Amino acid sequence: MCGIVGYVGDQPLLPVLIEGLRKLEYRGYDSAGVAVVRHGELDIRRSAGKLSKLEDVIATRPITGEYGIGHTRWATHGRPTEENAHPHQDCKGRIVVVHNGIIENYLELKRALIAAGHRFVTETDTEVVAHLVEQEWRGDGLAAAVRRALTQLRGLFALVLISADDPDTIVAARNGPPVVVGLGQGEFFVASDVPAILAHTRQVVFLDDRQMVIVTRTGAAFCDFDGVPVAREAQTINWDPVMAEKAGYKHFMLKEIHEQPWAVRETILGRASVESGKVFLDEMKLSPEALRDIDRIVILACGTSWHSALIGKFLIEDLARVPVEVDYGSEYRYRDPIVESRTLAIVITQSGETADTLAALREAKQEGARSIAICNVVGSMATRESDGTVYTHAGPEIGVASTKAFTAQLVALQLLAVHIAQVRGVLTDARAVQLLQGLEQLPRQIEEALNEDAAIEELAKKLHQRRDFLYLGRGINYPIALEGALKLKEISYIHAEGYPAGEMKHGPIALIDEDLPVVAIAPNDHVLEKMIGNIQEAKARGGQVIVVTSQSHTHAFDEILDPARDVVLTVPDADPLLMPVLLTVPLQLLAYHIAVRRGCDVDQPRNLAKSVTVE
Numbered sequence: 001m002c003g004i005v006g007y008v009g010d011q012p013l014l015p016v017l018i019e020g021l022r023k024l025e026y027r028g029y030d031s032a033g034v035a036v037v038r039h040g041e042l043d044i045r046r047s048a049g050k051l052s053k054l055e056d057v058i059a060t061r062p063i064t065g066e067y068g069i070g071h072t073r074w075a076t077h078g079r080p081t082e083e084n085a086h087p088h089q090d091c092k093g094r095i096v097v098v099h100n101g102i103i104e105n106y107l108e109l110k111r112a113l114i115a116a117g118h119r120f121v122t123e124t125d126t127e128v129v130a131h132l133v134e135q136e137w138r139g140d141g142l143a144a145a146v147r148r149a150l151t152q153l154r155g156l157f158a159l160v161l162i163s164a165d166d167p168d169t170i171v172a173a174r175n176g177p178p179v180v181v182g183l184g185q186g187e188f189f190v191a192s193d194v195p196a197i198l199a200h201t202r203q204v205v206f207l208d209d210r211q212m213v214i215v216t217r218t219g220a221a222f223c224d225f226d227g228v229p230v231a232r233e234a235q236t237i238n239w240d241p242v243m244a245e246k247a248g249y250k251h252f253m254l255k256e257i258h259e260q261p262w263a264v265r266e267t268i269l270g271r272a273s274v275e276s277g278k279v280f281l282d283e284m285k286l287s288p289e290a291l292r293d294i295d296r297i298v299i300l301a302c303g304t305s306w307h308s309a310l311i312g313k314f315l316i317e318d319l320a321r322v323p324v325e326v327d328y329g330s331e332y333r334y335r336d337p338i339v340e341s342r343t344l345a346i347v348i349t350q351s352g353e354t355a356d357t358l359a360a361l362r363e364a365k366q367e368g369a370r371s372i373a374i375c376n377v378v379g380s381m382a383t384r385e386s387d388g389t390v391y392t393h394a395g396p397e398i399g400v401a402s403t404k405a406f407t408a409q410l411v412a413l414q415l416l417a418v419h420i421a422q423v424r425g426v427l428t429d430a431r432a433v434q435l436l437q438g439l440e441q442l443p444r445q446i447e448e449a450l451n452e453d454a455a456i457e458e459l460a461k462k463l464h465q466r467r468d469f470l471y472l473g474r475g476i477n478y479p480i481a482l483e484g485a486l487k488l489k490e491i492s493y494i495h496a497e498g499y500p501a502g503e504m505k506h507g508p509i510a511l512i513d514e515d516l517p518v519v520a521i522a523p524n525d526h527v528l529e530k531m532i533g534n535i536q537e538a539k540a541r542g543g544q545v546i547v548v549t550s551q552s553h554t555h556a557f558d559e560i561l562d563p564a565r566d567v568v569l570t571v572p573d574a575d576p577l578l579m580p581v582l583l584t585v586p587l588q589l590l591a592y593h594i595a596v597r598r599g600c601d602v603d604q605p606r607n608l609a610k611s612v613t614v615e
Contacts, residue, residue, distance in 0.1 A: 002029060002071060002072055002073050002086075002098075002099075002100040002177075002192065003020075003021055003024030003025070003029060003070075003071065003072040003191075003192055003193070003196065004024075004069070004070070004071055004098050004100060004158065004160050004179075004190065004191055004192040004196075005017055005020030005021055005024070005069070005070045005071075005189070005190070005191045005192075005196045005197070006067075006068065006069040006070070006160050006162070006170045006172070006189065006190040006191070006215070007020070007067065007068060007069075007170075007187070007188075007189050008066070008067035008168050008169075008170055008187065008188055008215060008216065008217055009067075009184065009186060009187025009188065009217065010186060010187060011187060011200075012064070013036055013064060013065050013066070013067065013068050014034070014036070014058065014063070014064060014065075014068075016189075016200070017034050017036075017068055017069070017070035018034070018051065018054075018055065018058075018070070019199070020070065020189075020191060020196035020197060021051055021070050021071075021072050021196070022051055023193075023195040023196045023198075023199075024072060024191075024192065024193055024195060024196050025050075025051065025072070029050075029072035029073055030048065030049070030073060030378070031046065031047065031048045031049065031072070031073045031084070031085035031086075032046070032047060032049075032050070032051050032053070032054040032070070032071065032072045032073070032085060033045060033046030033047065033054065033070065033071055033073075033085045033086050033087055033098075034046075034054070034058075034063075034068060034069070034070040034071075034087070035068055035069055035070075035087040035089075035096040035098075035162065036063055036064065036065025036066075036067070036068035037065050037066060037067055037068065037162060037163075037164050037167070038063075038064060038065040038066055040164055040167070041164060042089070042093055042094060042096060042162075042163075042164040043063045043065065044087055044089065044096065045057050045058050045061065045063060046085040046086070046087070047085065048085060051072070066167075066168060067162060067167075067168050067169075067170060068162065069087060069096065069098050069160050069161075069162055069170065069190075070098070071085075071086035071087060071098035071099075073085055073086050083121065083122055083123075084122050084123055084124050086098040086099065086124075086126060088122060088124060088126050088127040088129075088130050089130050090118075090130040090131050090133065090134035091118055091119050091131065091134060092134065093164075094134075094163055094164045094165050095130050095133050095134055095137075095142070095161060095162075095163045095164075095165075096130065096161065096162055096163075097126060097129045097130045097133070097159055097160070097161045098126075098159075098160050098161075099125075099126040099129060099157055099158065099159050099160075100157065100158040100177040100192055101155060101156045101157035101158060101175075101176050101177045102125060102155045102156060102157065102269050102270065103125040103126070103128055103129065103153055103154070103155045103157060104154045104155035105152075105153070105154040105155070106125035106128045106155075109128045109132060109152065109153075110128050113128065113131045113132065113135065116135065118131040118134070118135070129149065129153070129159060129161075130161075132149040132152060132153075133145045133146055133149045133161065135149075136148035136149050137165075141166050141169070142161060142162070142163045142165075142166040142169055142171050142214075143166075143169070143171050143212065143214045143227075144227075146159070146161060146171050146173060146212070147212070147225060147226070147227050150173060150212075150225050151225070153175075155175075155176075156175060156176030156177065156265065157173075157174075157175055157176060157177065158172070158173070158174050158175075158176070158177040158178065158179045158192060159171075159172065159173045160172045160179070160190055168216050168217045169214065169215070169216050170188075170190055170214075170215040170216075171212065171213070171214055171215075172190045172207065172212065172213050172215070173207075173211070173212045173225070174207040174208070174209060174210070174211055174212075175209050175210055175225075176209065176265075177192065177262070178192055178193065178206065178207075179191075179192065179206070179207040179213070180192070180193065180194055180197070180204050180205070180206050180207070181204060181205045181206075181207065181213050181215065181220050182197035182200060182201040182203065182204050183201060183203040183204065183205065183220060183234050184200055184201040184203070186217065187200070187201075187217075188215045188216070188217070188219070188220055189201065189215075190213065190215060193247060194237060194247060194248075198237065202236055202237045203234040203235070203236060203237075204234060204235055204237055205220070205222070205232045205233070205234050205235070206235070207222075210224055210225045211223070211224055211225075211230060212224070212225060250596075251399065251592075251596075251602045251603050252398040252399040252603045253399035253401055253403060253491070253592055253602050253603055254592055254602075255399075256397055256398070256399050256403045256404045257403045257404070257450070257585070257588050257589060257592065258450060259394075259395065259404050260403065260404045260407050260408075260446050260450075260585065261442075261443035261444070261446045261447045261450075262395075262443070263392075263393065263394040263395060263404040263405075263407065263408045264407055264408060264411050264442050264443050264446060264581070265443040266393035266394070266395070266408075267391075267392050267393045267394065267408045267411045267412055267415075268411060268415070268439055268440065268442075269393070271415055272415065272436045272439060272440070273436070274433060274436045274437050274440055275433075276429075276433075277429045277430075277432035277433035277436060278422070278432070279415050279418045279419040279422065279432075279436070281388075281390055281415065281416065281419055283388060283389040283390065283391060284372070284388040284389070284390065284419070285387055285388035285389075286370060286372065286387055286388045288423045290370060291344075291419075291420055291423045291424065292423055292424055293342055294322060294342055294343070294344045294370070294420075295322070295323075295342045295343075296322065296323050296324075296325075296340075296342065296343050296344070297316060297322055297323070297324045297325070297343070297344045297345075297346060298324070298325045298326075298327055298337070298339075298343060298344075298345050298346070298364065298369070299312050299313065299324060299325070299326045299327070299345075299346045299347075299348065300327050300328075300329045300332055300345060300346070300347045300348070300357055300360040300361065300364070301326075301328075301329055301347065301348040301349065301357060302328060302329045302330055302349075302354055302356050302357055303402070303486070304350075304401075304402040304405075304406050304483060304486065305348040305349055305350065305354075305357070305402075305406075305409060306326070306328060306329075306348075307406070307479045307480075307482050307483040307486070308348055308406055308409040308410055308413060308479075309326045309346075309348050310326050310478075310479035310482070311410055311413065311476060311479050311480075311580050312324070312326075312346070312348070312413040312416075312417070313325075313326050314475070314476040314577075315413055315414060315417040315476075315577060316413075316416075316417045316420060316421075318417075318577065319417045319418060319420075319421040319426075319427055319431075319435075319577075320417055320420040320421040320424055320426060320427070321421075321424070321426050322420065322424070327360070328356075329347070329354065329356040329357035329358075329359065329360040329361075330356035330360075332359075332360035332363060332364075333359050333360055333362075333363040337363065337364070337367070339363075339364055339367035339368060339369045340367075340368060340369075341368045341369075341370075343364070343367075343368070343369040343370070344369065344370050344371070344372065345360075345361060345364035345365070345369040345370070345371045345372075346371070346372045346373075346374065346416075347360065347361045347371065347372075347373050347374070347375075347382055347386065348373075348374045348375075348409055348413075349373065349374075349375055349380075349382050350375070350376045350377070350392075350394075350397060350402060350405040350409075351375075351376070351377055351380060352373065352375040352376070352377045352380020352381055352382035352383055353377070353380055353381050353382070354382075357382065358381055358382060358385070361373070361382060361385060361386065362385070365385070370387050371385075371386040371387045371388075372386055372387065372388045372389065372390065372416070373385075373386035373388075373389045373390070374389075374390045374392065374409055374412045374413065374416070375389060375390075375391060375392065376391070376392045376393075376394050376397070376405050376408065378391065390412045390415065390416050391412075392405065392408035392409055392411070392412050393408065394407075394408035398603065399602070399603045400490070400603065400604055400605055401487055401490045401491050401591075401602075401605065403588050406483065406584065407446070407581050407584060407585075410580055410581050410584075411439065411442070411581065414435065414439060414577070414578070415439075418432055418435055418436070434575065435575060435577065435578070438574055438575040438577075438578045439578065441574070442574070442578060442581055442582070445571070445572040445574060445582055446581070446582065446585060448571075448572050449571045449572065449582050449585040449586060450585060450589075452569055452570070452571075452585075452586055452589070453589055455569070456569065456586055456589040456590050456593055457589075457593045459546070459567055459569075459590065459593075460590060460593030460594045460596075460597050461593075461597060463517055463590075463594060464492075464593075464594045464597035464598050466494065466515065466516075466517055467494065467495060467515075468494070468495045468496070468497075468511065468515075468516055469485065469488055469494060469495070469496040469497070469516070469517050469518075469519060470496070470497055470499070470508060470511060470512065470516055470517070470518045470519070470538075470543075471484045471485040471496060471497065471498040471499070471518075471519045471521070471587075472498075472499055472500075472501040472504060472518065472519070472520050472521065472531075472534055472538075473498075473500065473501060473520075473521035473522075473531075474500060474501045474502060474521075474527040474530055474531055474534075475525065475526070475527050476525075476576065476577065476579070476580060477521045477523065477525075477579065477580055477583055478498075478499070478500040478501070478521075479580070480521055480580050480583050480584055480587065481498040481499060481500075481501075481519070481521055482498035483498070483584060483587065484496075484498060484519060484521070484584075484587035484590075484591070485497055485498035486498070487587060487588055487591035487592075488590070488591040488594065488595075490591075490605050491591055491592065491595040491600055491602050491605050492591060492594045492595035492598050492600055493598070493600060493605075493606075494594065494598075497511070501520070501530070501531055501534040502530070502534075504534055504537065504538075505537070509537065509538075509541065512538055512541040512542065512543040513541065513542050513543070514542035514543070514544070516543050516544070517543070517544045517545075517546060518535075518538040518543040518544065518545050518546070519546045519548065519587070519590075520534065520535050520538070520545055520546070520547050520548070521548050521583055521587075522535065522547055522548065522549045522556075522557075523548075523549055523550045523553070523571070523576070523579045523583060524549070524550040524552060524553040524556075524573065525576040525579065526576070528553070528556065532556060532557070532560065535547065535557070535560060535561075536560055539560060539561075539562075539566075544565055544566060545561060545566045545567075546566070546567045546568075546569065546590075547561065547566070547567070547568045547569065548569045548570075548571065548583055548586050548587065549568060549569075549570060549571075550570065550571065550572075550573045550574075550579075551570045551571065551572055551573055552573050554568050554570060569586045571583055571585065571586065
């Protein structure tokens with residue numbers, strides 16, 4: 001979510017930093033700050049709120065410098081206040097750092113640094129880095145001190161630092177979140193995304209994980225965290241401003257599909273303790289007593305969010321043992337729903353402004369229900385009107401067909417289900433730890449699932465002219481069949497139906513012939529044998545089958561599939577309650593590549609809007 005920009009060169013420094021941060025506003029943020037060095041002295045300006053607030057601060061207390069860094073922050077550790085805004089500095093005020101991501105062992109480091117005499121002034125994990133680099137300063141330069149500090153950090157992070165004692169030098173390090181280096185003529189840039197620097201240079205280098213760059217007025221030197229030099233060639237960026245925001249992807253939808261590891265990681269960050277098995281939902285507001293008093297839940301949503309609601313039903317009933325109903329927001333208020341004071345209404349909306357979902361929320365509240373919003377937009381109407389909020393941190397989603405917002409909603413529902421179960425005392429600590437450990441692995445596993453992209457693109461070449469598809473799933477994964485079919489319909493305009501596989505013989509089986517691809521979602525779970533039976537029924541009627549399954553269980557289909565005609569797509573093995581997140585990925589990619597092959601407008605499908613704000 002956060003934005004980073006750094007500059008050393010002959011241009012006026014503040015305009016480069018502020019405009020760079022402005023180009024990153026789409027990422028979302030709640031505070032901003034800059035740090036500059038002039039004549040060997042470090043100066044910082046910070047503000048909570050938008051960039052305009054920071055500009056007001058700078059107008060009141062002007063600064064300038066020869067080199068500097070800037071940051072827009074989305075709070076993870078510590079509230080969104082001026083004090084917690086980046087950049088953060090060491091005790092002596094000679095080193096500053098900006099940071100995206102999370103330092104997992106910051107409390108341990110903080111305790112040790114305090115014992116060594118360091119003074120902390122913020123609630124953030126980032127400040128630990130500044131003090132750690134200060135402690136590791138041996139007079140051999142900022143880069144060397146940073147390398148020594150990196151050996152003590154655990155977590156996923158992008159760090160950019162400057163020091164008043166190492167003139168005209170910016171040091172950046174990546175282990176997870178992106179860092180891009182811009183190479184100019186006598187000037188150099190670092191940023192968290194290309195749009196921040198595209199106005200100044202089109203020659204860029206993207207750092208790989210566990211790589212560093214030392215930027216000075218004379219060039220950029222790349223190395224790994226051990227200081228071993230790394231040869232990196234610049235890439236030439238030929239994007240227009242809109243393409244720049246796509247980070248080189250052909251479409252926003254594809255970019256957002258590939259951002260899902262990050263979106264899932266951001267939604268989990270700071271909310272789950274794998275050590276204790278506890279979930280922390282600071283925006284919840286509903287007291288434990290209120291949650292314990294709930295005897296029924298209704299989840300209200302529309303479109304893709306309705307599919308996440310269906311999965312939420314499985315999660316909450318399985319873990320918290322509370323009965324759950326799922327209703328379309330667009331239908332809820334047009335009947336006479338039964339709502340009592342012990343009913344909890346959960347609304348799921350990416351934008352927080354979906355008219356039907358808001359109307360359903362108001363109907364439930366009017367009848368006396370307590371309420372929670374699962375939402376991606378801070379301060380939106382749904383979050384203002386609900387008793388509590390669980391924010392997804394998926395960042396802005398530009399593509400109309402929801403991808404990363406959907407997977408972030410599933411993760412938020414996982415966290416909420418565990419939280420409700422723990423409050424009600426029906427979930428063991430061991431099971432909670434197991435689930436949270438699984439959640440922690442999801443970003444890496446999604447990246448692994450994304451590696452099937454090339455194979456799915458080849459499959460799309462063979463299927464893009466088909467006129468109908470049937471998607472089948474069972475249990476917690478039948479909503480993924482519905483979602484897969486919806487994605488295909490939305491962006492490729494192919495007719496597709498999603499069904500619980502057990503319902504196939506109650507009608508949909510009549511559709512199956514040699515021209516109908518059947519997408520079977522069949523991971524290793526307690527209904528795998530049932531799914532195999534459904535696949536055999538489809539095969540017996542000539543259907544071409546695309547199986548999406550767990551990596552460890554592809555052998556289960558060896559004897560029933562035709563290698564010349566059928567296809568198996570795999571995702572990593574995971575807890576059955578977490579599998580829907582992974583199984584979604586290949587279905588998104590399949591819809592995307594089929595739509596591209598058909599020449600459709602993937603990002604803006606006909607007749608659709610990103611947020612349905614009118615009934």
